Amino acid sequence: MLEQHEHDHTTCAFCPKLCRFACPVSEAEPRESLTPWGKMTLLHVVAEGSHPLEPSTAAAFWGCTGCMRCRTHCLHRNEVADALRSGRAVARRAGLEPSEAAAAIEGFAAREERACEAAAALDQGKSDARVAYMPGCTAVLSQRDDVAATLRLLETVADGPVCVEAGACCGLPLLNAGDEIGFRRAAETLGRRLASRSTVLVGDPGCAFALKVLYPRRGIYVPAEPVVLSEYVAVRLPRLGSKARPRDVVAAYHDPCNLGRGLGVYDAPRTILRRLVSELRELPHSRDDSECCGGGGGLPDTMPDAARRIAARRLEDANEIGADVLVTACPSCKRQLGNAEPDVEIRDLFELASSLVT
Ligand code: SF4
Numbered sequence: 391m392l393e394q395h396e397h398d399h400t401t402c403a404f405c406p407k408l409c410r411f412a413c414p415v416s417e418a419e420p421r422e423s424l425t426p427w428g429k430m431t432l433l434h435v436v437a438e439g440s441h442p443l444e445p446s447t448a449a450a451f452w453g454c455t456g457c458m459r460c461r462t463h464c465l466h467r468n469e470v471a472d473a474l475r476s477g478r479a480v481a482r483r484a485g486l487e488p489s490e491a492a493a494a495i496e497g498f499a500a501r502e503e504r505a506c507e508a509a510a511a512l513d514q515g516k517s518d519a520r521v522a523y524m525p526g527c528t529a530v531l532s533q534r535d536d537v538a539a540t541l542r543l544l545e546t547v548a549d550g551p552v553c554v555e556a557g558a559c560c561g562l563p564l565l566n567a568g569d570e571i572g573f574r575r576a577a578e579t580l581g582r583r584l585a586s587r588s589t590v591l592v593g594d595p596g597c598a599f600a601l602k603v604l605y606p607r608r609g610i611y612v613p614a615e616p617v618v619l620s621e622y623v624a625v626r627l628p629r630l631g632s633k634a635r636p637r638d639v640v641a642a643y644h645d646p647c648n649l650g651r652g653l654g655v656y657d658a659p660r661t662i663l664r665r666l667v668s669e670l671r672e673l674p675h676s677r678d679d680s681e682c683c684g685g686g687g688g689l690p691d692t693m694p695d696a697a698r699r700i701a702a703r704r705l706e707d708a709n710e711i712g713a714d715v716l717v718t719a720c721p722s723c724k725r726q727l728g729n730a731e732p733d734v735e736i737r738d739l740f741e742l743a744s745s746l747v748t
């Protein structure tokens with residue numbers, strides 16, 4: 391599994407650590423082994439067999455949010471997050487995954503079932519619709535009001551009826567936990583569930599990244615076309631008419647890593663937000679250099695203190711520019727920023743849009 395990443399881990403191992411400042415994890419937990427260079431060098435020596443795979447080596451593979459900010463600052467554009475996911479899979483096969491990752495795999499089916507039940511409660515009797523809205527398990531389980539608000543927004547802007555699709559997880563939590571086979575199985579299940587849809591509007595950037603990038607890399611086919619929700623809504627903004635009255639607030643937008651660096655979607659959320667607030671200010675680090683909130687890659691489970699410190703840094707950025715509200719388009723970011731005791735209001739982009747039109 392590590393052979394496919396040979397170029398990346400080899401060039402990292404011989405790099406003078408040029409991207410070390412970019413990594414939220416090694417900034418929050420200053421250990422050499424947690425810099426992108428450190429993690430990739432460990433992967434390199436394991437891959438070439440010059441170092442045994444040990445629990446401490448395996449643990450370093452989980453010290454990554456998957457934010458891809460190191461890639462922005464890498465002349466080789468190395469896919470560190472991707473390589474480390476493979477490292478996790480190798481470690482899991484050797485029985486060396488952290489207990490939190492094992493628990494995530496163990497509890498996956500039960501979580502998916504809970505998400506299914508929660509989604510059924512949101513069903514509006516439109517199950518025949520060809521277009522489905524996939525909010526993602528995190529939103530369905532812990533931000534149900536945001537999902538309901540997004541459904542109301544879609545009633546105004548969508549081309550036709552939209553149903554809720556949350557009957558199957560995209561599988562990303564399994565991949566982050568090192569279960570590559572489980573991820574593939576989850577993706578195939580989701581593909582079967584989407585067989586009757588033409589389009590799936592994907593709300594969670596993690597799910598969107600899985601459907602649009604991680605599945606194709608593995609040759610996994612999904613019958614419905616995945617469309618990023620913010621891009622779908624942004625081009626239909628005129629349908630809001632005069633109903634959406636901008637709030638008189640200073641807002642900042644936090645780029646979710648999977649949406650921004652992962653999918654290159656930077657403008658659509660800003661286009662929507664400019665319609666909703668009186669002033670939009672950019673955070674000190676934004677777009678392809680955006681700082682991570684710490685909520686990805688399973689880090690809140692495996693390194694919760696570091697994940698909280700990363701979120702706190704992001705909140706400091708929002709305070710520095712005098713934002714009243716920090717808006718994001720990702721349920722995991724909203725949850726992670728909210729857990730770091732913010733003194734700025736944290737809002738979901740679509741819920742905010744819905745609150746101004748309904
Ligand atoms: S990702 Fe690029 S910049 Fe960072 S350590 Fe590897 S080779 Fe160097």
Ligand code: SF4
Nearest residue numbers: 413454455457458460
């Ligand atoms: S993807 Fe992000 S968290 Fe992972 S090594 Fe790179 S900068 Fe660090």
